Each structure stands twice: as structure tokens, then as C-alpha cells.
Amino acid sequence: MKISKKIIDNLKKGGVDFYLSVPCKLLANMIDILENDKDVYYSAVPREEEGMGICAGAYLGNKFPCIMMQNTGIGNSVNAIVSLLQLYQMPVVFLISYRGTPGEPVGAQGGMAKITEDILQTLRIPMLHCSSEKELDKISTFSKHAKVVESPVAILCDFNLMKDDK
């Protein structure tokens, strides 16, 4: 819970006040925290691409949105990212559980893991890769950076960082 709490605290410190998620077991603690947080909006959504649309609307309404998802969700959302968030220069934080990184028990997750950073790089989305607890301190500044550059940004949280966060 300590890691998850730190991530949410830093996102809030960065100004993020609107949260969506397509659940992942590595995000479960963060979802619990957000469901009990009266200061911010939180909802689950069925699909990441749709979540990109809801985040775009939230930004138009002057919220600072974050969508939490597995890295597989980036694959589901490429056109929405390029033709909506980037076209209109909308800051949105992607908080990504980086499935398929070392420690991952599910072999099938490896495929998207191998290309996740390539996709983000191709999309020119700034990345913060968190593999240890100390990197989580950068999340608030990194989130503010999304607003400054008017762009989506991606925070990748490794499997091994999240898995023991009981």
C-alpha cells in the first residue's frame, strides 16, 4: 500500500484531480485509495480508448486527468492519443502498470512489454520509468510537465516495484 499511496499522493501533488482506470491487479491498491478519496473524481471504464475520450472532455472542463491502465491499453488507444489528445494538445497522465517486465508470471504479457516503450517513443510521449521507490518522487514534477508541454505523458511502473505492495 505504501508504493500505491506514494504514487497517488504525488499525482495529486502534481494537480491531477480526475482519475479513470481499466483495472489491473497491480493497480488494485490505487483504485481502492481513489474510491475512498472524496477530493478527486474516480471511475472505472471498460476500455482505454474510451477513457482517452473521457479524459479529453475532462480537460476541456478544466480538470487534469489521469488514466490508469496496463501497458496493453496503449495498444488499444493509439488513434485516440494521436488524433485527439495530441491533435488538440491535451495534457493527460497515463499511469501504466508495466506488465511483462521481469517478475511477470504471465508469458503472454511479454509481447506488448517488448514494444511498449517503442510505441511511446514513436508517439513522442515523454516517459518516466519507475523501477524503484525513489523514482516515485519524480511523479509530481513529471505530471506538471504534461501541462507545461500540453501533451500526454506516460509513467511506467515495473511489475517488481508493484507486486509486493501489500
Added chain:
Amino acid sequence: MNRFDLLNKVQNILKNNLVICNIGLPSQELYKISDQPNFFYMLGSMGLSSSIGLGLALSQNKHVISIDGDGSVLMNMNTLATIGNRAPSNYTLLIIDNGSYGSTGDQRTFTDEKTSLKDVALGAGCKNVIECSGEETVNELNKAIDDKDNSYVIISKINSGNVKIDPIPLNPITIRDRFRKFIGKVKYL
């Protein structure tokens, strides 16, 4: 009645609300009928008008009308479940259902065959789902906006057919900034 006729009929209602307008001909036709700063024209991301409008309605208090099409809703049907469970009362989804992919050459969609978006929306959890003719749409839209306790999904059944029209000349950042300025929450705009 086709989409252009319908947009003409509802334009006075749209002018008084925040509007997210679907990509392609719907936005181009609306722009030609009457360009307003409170109209957000989608230039990409087919399927997401309903979702963008939902996020906007959840984030501020003004009434939001998402103008969507049958082809676009078929592309993002999961959002009806999100709307059914989460839409606030300042949200109306207007689905212009002409049974065809108008912007790509009027190919038939499944709503011209067996699919009922009304049944899908009801099954997804939307409570106030109205299916009506183009002529009835003005009245149904007004009722939806006047009801301060409920959100609505209005499916307006019209004929296919488009008018010859140019792409929207506005820059996306212009569309974005004047829309956010209209909402009035951003101090620097």
C-alpha cells in the same frame, strides 16, 4: 429529413449548450449552418464524441450535448455502459441514426439491419432512452435539457444523405481554446 435538415432544426438548442460534434460531415454541416465557440468539432478519433461529452459533463455544470452517429456509436459501444452508470444529469447523448456511414459514402450500418441502439443503450444501463423521428427531436432535446435530474440518450431516426461541403478550416488549437474560454474556467484565455 437528413442530417443537415436535422442540424438546422436543432441549431437554436445547440447554441445554448456545450456541444461535442462528431467527426466528418456532422461537424462540417454544423459548422456551415452556424459556427459557435461552444461547439467542439472533432477532427479525428471517430467513436469518441459520446465519451468526450461525458468527461466534459462530469467536469463542470453546464449542459453538454454529444452529437454522435450510429456508425460511431457502433465503434465505441462500451461507452453506453459508462454513460448508463456514470452520466450526470447535465449530459445528453444525441445519436443521429441514419443507418449509414455518411462521411465515407453512405455504406449501410448494422442499425439499418438488425441492431437497435435503443435496446443496446437500455441493456447498457441507460434509463432515459428515447427513439424518435427527426421532427420530434427538437421537442425531445428540450425535455432532456429541462430535466435537471436525469441524463438522456436520444436516438433520432432520419434518412441518410449528405450535402456537398468543405472541411472545417479551423485549427484544432483554435477550436480547443475558444471552447475552453467559453466555459470560462481558464483565466489566461
